[in-house]
Amino acid sequence: MILRKRFVFTLGVVVWIALSFGSLHAMPPVQRSVLPNGLIVINAEEKTLPFVTFKLLIHAGARRDPNGQGGLASLTARALLFGTAKQTMAGINEQLDFMGASLSSDTGRDYAVISFRVLKKDLDAGLKLFMEVLSQPAFPEQEVANEKARTLAAIRASEDRPGEVADKAFLNALYGPGPYGQPVIGTRESVEHITTESLRRFHHSCYGPGSSVMVIVGDVSERDLKDTVLTQLSAWNQAATPAPPLEIKAERGSKRVNIDRPLTQANVVIGHEGIRRDNPDFYAVSVMNYILGGGGLSSRLMHDIREERGLAYSVSSSYDAGKYQGSFRIVLQTKTTSASEAIYLALAEMSKMRSAPVSEKELEGAKKYLIGSFPLRLITQEGIAGLLLQVEYFGLGFDYVDRYPGLIQAVTIEDVLRVAKLYLHPDDYILVEVANLKETGAESQTR
Numbered sequence: 001m002i003l004r005k006r007f008v009f010t011l012g013v014v015v016w017i018a019l020s021f022g023s024l025h026a027m028p029p030v031q032r033s034v035l036p037n038g039l040i041v042i043n044a045e046e047k048t049l050p051f052v053t054f055k056l057l058i059h060a061g062a063r064r065d066p067n068g069q070g071g072l073a074s075l076t077a078r079a080l081l082f083g084t085a086k087q088t089m090a091g092i093n094e095q096l097d098f099m100g101a102s103l104s105s106d107t108g109r110d111y112a113v114i115s116f117r118v119l120k121k122d123l124d125a126g127l128k129l130f131m132e133v134l135s136q137p138a139f140p141e142q143e144v145a146n147e148k149a150r151t152l153a154a155i156r157a158s159e160d161r162p163g164e165v166a167d168k169a170f171l172n173a174l175y176g177p178g179p180y181g182q183p184v185i186g187t188r189e190s191v192e193h194i195t196t197e198s199l200r201r202f203h204h205s206c207y208g209p210g211s212s213v214m215v216i217v218g219d220v221s222e223r224d225l226k227d228t229v230l231t232q233l234s235a236w237n238q239a240a241t242p243a244p245p246l247e248i249k250a251e252r253g254s255k256r257v258n259i260d261r262p263l264t265q266a267n268v269v270i271g272h273e274g275i276r277r278d279n280p281d282f283y284a285v286s287v288m289n290y291i292l293g294g295g296g297l298s299s300r301l302m303h304d305i306r307e308e309r310g311l312a313y314s315v316s317s318s319y320d321a322g323k324y325q326g327s328f329r330i331v332l333q334t335k336t337t338s339a340s341e342a343i344y345l346a347l348a349e350m351s352k353m354r355s356a357p358v359s360e361k362e363l364e365g366a367k368k369y370l371i372g373s374f375p376l377r378l379i380t381q382e383g384i385a386g387l388l389l390q391v392e393y394f395g396l397g398f399d400y401v402d403r404y405p406g407l408i409q410a411v412t413i414e415d416v417l418r419v420a421k422l423y424l425h426p427d428d429y430i431l432v433e434v435a436n437l438k439e440t441g442a443e444s445q446t447r
Contacts, residue, residue: 028046056116059243075147276324293315378401
């Protein structure tokens with residue numbers, strides 16, 4: 001959720017920013033420290049533009065939602081921005097407008113991220129506001145009720161979007177009733193049970209500096225860091241409960257989920273368990289997936305199913321390699337009458353990846369893209385901060401930017417074939433189909 005965003009750039013300025021950062025193609029010098037309150041602080045001084053970007057990772061994702069209160073983590077993060085013990089949301093908005101700053105929150109399965117950007121000249125005042133919002137949320141009854149209503153409306157709207165219906169059904173079939181199998185935003189039933197007291201308890205339990213990660217990128221000198229930033233961050237002393245260990249196990253075995261809808265287009269997800277981010281085969285899997293379906297028009301799935309046969313409006317594959325158990329999925333949209341053929345061809349491409357080596361041309365094309373596109377993550381403060389969060393969270397090391405090209409370049413044709421055999425399962429998968437089942441020929445299947 002974005003509370004206010006008042007940075008307005010012309011196209012020319014945007015291009016200038018991209019060129020300024022892009023010409024560096026390197027990570028600014030990075031410093032890491034741990035404060036006495038347990039907060040991990042990562043700072044990268046970048047003076048191209050006179051503003052500072054903060055990103056705070058809190059171990060307060062949907063994995064910590066209590067039973068029956070799915071969506072609590074997500075709603076808590078959004079409700080941080082509704083006012084504090086000292087001022088209303090309107091008052092916060094006025095201050096952000098005056099400073100030309102932005103403040104937003106986002107929640108995933110494993111953690112929440114609070115983002116803040118402010119001009120260098122307003123660093124002290126802006127950081128005070130940020131810390132007030134973070135540590136002293138009021139969770140006003142009416143604002144929370146309004147946000148619950150908006151959340152319920154968003155959930156109802158998602159039920160009319162076949163792609164989202166298919167994706168939710170896939171995750172539920174793969175992970176079951178646990179936190180990874182349920183929508184981060186929650187369900188109608190779970191959101192209805194969330195109260196302002198639930199938000200307060202969740203905030204008190206999960207929001208604290210211990211093991212949280214604050215990334216600061218921008219025009220912040222060592223003196224600014226010492227005199228202003230670290231002083232305020234060190235004053236945050238809320239004692240949150242550490243996130244408990246998490247064991248995620250994906251379901252195994254073939255499963256079919258058919259959801260009948262009066263549609264002219266079938267939305268299909270084919271997938272199974274994937275890999276974790278710390279798997280040493282991550283880079284070989286990235287190359288393999290690019291060739292299979294992650295490479296857009298250059299991928300095998302797109303070439304065979306869409307370009308050659310015209311059977312799909314879109315088709316792609318991806319690995320969601322998180323800190324815990326990940327997933328693999330192929331997503332495609334096609335006419336209802338061609339759904340069965342498109343599914344067959346997608347599975348055939350998975351089998352082909354496992355049975356024969358890729359070509360040298362495919363391998364080099366995948367490497368060139370993956371290596372060449374990586375510096376785009378470094379052209380803005382936002383991108384640098386996001387990458388540094390991932391580097392810290394996954395323990396990749398601050399030399400990751402320098403090592404990444406070599407990690408991809410080292411992948412061989414033999415590696416691609418090996419990981420395809422290990423991590424693609426065309427005979428053991430979950431198939432979700434949201435379509436007019438009578439027209440797709442799946443009417444006899446049960447959901």
